[in-house]
Amino acid sequence: MHIDILTLFPEMISGIFNSSILKKANEKNKFSYNLVNFRDYAANKHQKVDDYPYGGGAGMVLTAQPIFDAVAAITTEKQTNPRIILMSPQGEPYNQKKAEELAEEEHLLFICGHYEGYDERIREHLATDEISIGDFVLTGGELGAMTVVDSVVRLLPDVLGNEKSAPEDSFSNGLLEHPHYTRPADFRGMKVPEILLSGHHAKIVQWRKRESLKRTLERRPDLLDKQNLSAEDQKILEALSKNGRT
Structure with missing residues (x-):
């Protein structure tokens, strides 16, 4: 380019x-x-x-x-x-x-x-x-x-050090990005969610998707109107709304 x-x-x-x-x-x-x-x-x-x-x-x-x-x-x-x-x-x-x-x-x-x-x-x-x-x-x-x-x-091929970085950014999939944590696991009593320390990849993926939907619902609900959400996504959003996460 x-x-x-x-x-x-x-x-x-x-x-x-x-x-x-x-x-x-x-x-x-x-x-x-x-x-x-x-x-x-x-x-x-x-x-x-x-x-x-x-x-x-x-x-x-x-x-x-x-x-x-x-x-x-x-x-x-x-x-x-x-x-x-x-x-x-x-x-x-x-x-x-x-x-x-x-x-x-x-x-x-x-x-x-x-x-x-x-x-x-x-x-x-x-x-x-x-x-x-x-x-x-x-x-x-x-x-x-x-x-x-x-x-x-930053979207051009091989510009970012990690090829997965751009697709996972906020807005790249239409939603806000999930929270991130790094070491230490316990900083002044503020702890990293246990699921991220579990090593269970599938459950981590599920947690990140839920947190992404939750953050979008709380901060940019307008983005959800533009998404082709799956049945599972809809179920998560309904649960979040019932629990007063909006």
């Missing part, structure tokens, strides 16, 4: 690519990236990339020309047809399913906005996807783009 990020502030993003999983994945050639300051593509002598909105109003709007030309230069050089992702609070709510979808792509191109917004022609004629990471507004799209990139790259 190759990732391009169009931004006015590449220094905001460079650090994440030089740390932790993303750094290791890049060093192992699991993906490559390029940070593009689209101000470099501005056609005016002052490299101005924003202007007042037609019809009046507060704030400035990113102009179309620098972003269109930056995307054209990248796609011409790479000879690819990337997914062009516009980071915007008006976009599709981001989730794990979308991350898994994007992880199948060979080339992703992110556009990070600033100021009051984008010239609508960028949204209508350039972007293939419009993504929001939540119902709130950030100063710019960089933080959102970094969030999406991190969630996508």
Whole structure:
């Protein structure tokens, strides 16, 4: 996979690519990236990339020309047809399913906005996807783009040290993940559940499934409405509800 990020502030993003999983994945050639300051593509002598909105109003709007030309230069050089992702609070709510979808792509191109917004022609004629990471507004799209990139790259083959890690994460199977414990078994009187010390794999799997359903029911019951739950899952949820676990 190759990732391009169009931004006015590449220094905001460079650090994440030089740390932790993303750094290791890049060093192992699991993906490559390029940070593009689209101000470099501005056609005016002052490299101005924003202007007042037609019809009046507060704030400035990113102009179309620098972003269109930056995307054209990248796609011409790479000879690819990337997914062009516009980071915007008006976009599709981001989730794990979308991350898994994007992880199948060979080339992703992110556009990070600033100021009051984008010239609508960028949204209508350039972007293939419009993504929001939540119902709130950030100063710019960089933080959102970094969030999406991190969630996508960790899904690429052989990026994580344990191939089972990603499928067991919260949201990967539609539910919140079960609790985790590590040594010591007794920390200041707070003990690890006995089942996890039993060595009985089948019972541990059952316990984890129950705890996953319990946690989802307590914290994100909306997720359960989207799941194709088995009869056994339904039985567990009914028991939890009767016991006042909601």
